[in-house]
Amino acid sequence: MIRYRAYAKVNIFLKITGMRGEYHTLSSRFMRVQNLFDTLWFEPKSTPEFEIRGNFDCEVHSNTIYKAYKHLQASTHSDKLALFMETHAVCVDKQIPSFAGLGGGSSDAATFLRMCNEELELGRSVEELADIGARVGADVPFFVYGYESANVSGIGEIVERYIEPLIDFEVVTPDIQISTPAIYRYYREHLYAPISAKDAEKLENTPSMEILRTMTPKVANDLYPSALGCYSELSEKKGWFFSGSGSSFFRIKENIHG
Structure with a gap:
């Protein structure tokens, strides 16, 4: 097969x-x-x-x-x-x-x-x-x-x-089962601040590599602060971005030294 x-x-x-x-x-x-x-x-x-x-x-x-x-x-x-x-x-x-x-x-x-x-x-x-x-x-x-x-x-x-070169990532996933509905509910109740159509369009026209080099992880993903607020056992990983509602973190492999 x-x-x-x-x-x-x-x-x-x-x-x-x-x-x-x-x-x-x-x-x-x-x-x-x-x-x-x-x-x-x-x-x-x-x-x-x-x-x-x-x-x-x-x-x-x-x-x-x-x-x-x-x-x-x-x-x-x-x-x-x-x-x-x-x-x-x-x-x-x-x-x-x-x-x-x-x-x-x-x-x-x-x-x-x-x-x-x-x-x-x-x-x-x-x-x-x-x-x-x-x-x-x-x-x-x-x-x-x-x-x-x-x-x-x-x-x-x-x-x-979106046509751009594929980036080679390192991904780590903490052993924390995160509920996506809970993350969205926390965001809606505590952090709700939608971006404008103009700002969304600007992001959608920006290459991924540039976004990862210029944005902080908390700014790049609106659900990251929600996940941190929702799950006390989840901690920040410096230099790592947060995927979706979590709990995985990722970074560009070329940033790894040693």
């Missing part, structure tokens, strides 16, 4: 731009982490229940891969897809930490959508897959498109490719 890579991402910057109903809108630069990825493939199985083989700490029905399957099936009504998932398990070699701000679950879901579309010849365009992915989670469309770098806005559904 063909093996597919589900890459991690980091947020070079993440700024809140406002609210849309109960959701925060954002402007963010997502960049792929080339040396950190899960690997997905299909294997034959003998029982009809949907099966995910891998090291997960959630029930199958709560897994983003299962949610992606349900939304894909609802969109395609494909008998071929239903039969295939009755006879094949989804296997995942899990390397991206969970609850880490690296998009592992979203990347797995997006990769599963692309796998099914390609191997079963479902004929869905990347835009259609991204639309299905947006129903699974806010970060999924970025991974569906497969861009190395992109500006992501709205509530995650607007993905615009």
Whole structure:
């Protein structure tokens, strides 16, 4: 069976731009982490229940891969897809930490959508897959498109490719399970200060390397101060940036000495 890579991402910057109903809108630069990825493939199985083989700490029905399957099936009504998932398990070699701000679950879901579309010849365009992915989670469309770098806005559904060199990152993830809803709630209640459309546009036109060289980690990511306020066991790492709602930190590898 063909093996597919589900890459991690980091947020070079993440700024809140406002609210849309109960959701925060954002402007963010997502960049792929080339040396950190899960690997997905299909294997034959003998029982009809949907099966995910891998090291997960959630029930199958709560897994983003299962949610992606349900939304894909609802969109395609494909008998071929239903039969295939009755006879094949989804296997995942899990390397991206969970609850880490690296998009592992979203990347797995997006990769599963692309796998099914390609191997079963479902004929869905990347835009259609991204639309299905947006129903699974806010970060999924970025991974569906497969861009190395992109500006992501709205509530995650607007993905615009940003052409620039891929940066080699070092990533560390403290052993702290962070709740994204809790981080956003803390931000909304204590730190709410959305940036203007003009400031967002300026950031979206600035290369990632320049942002990392000129912005401080707390200014680059609006959710970083929220995470520090929410989780007393989380401490700052000097010279490291914070990805998403955490708990992962990253820095440019060329900054490492010794």
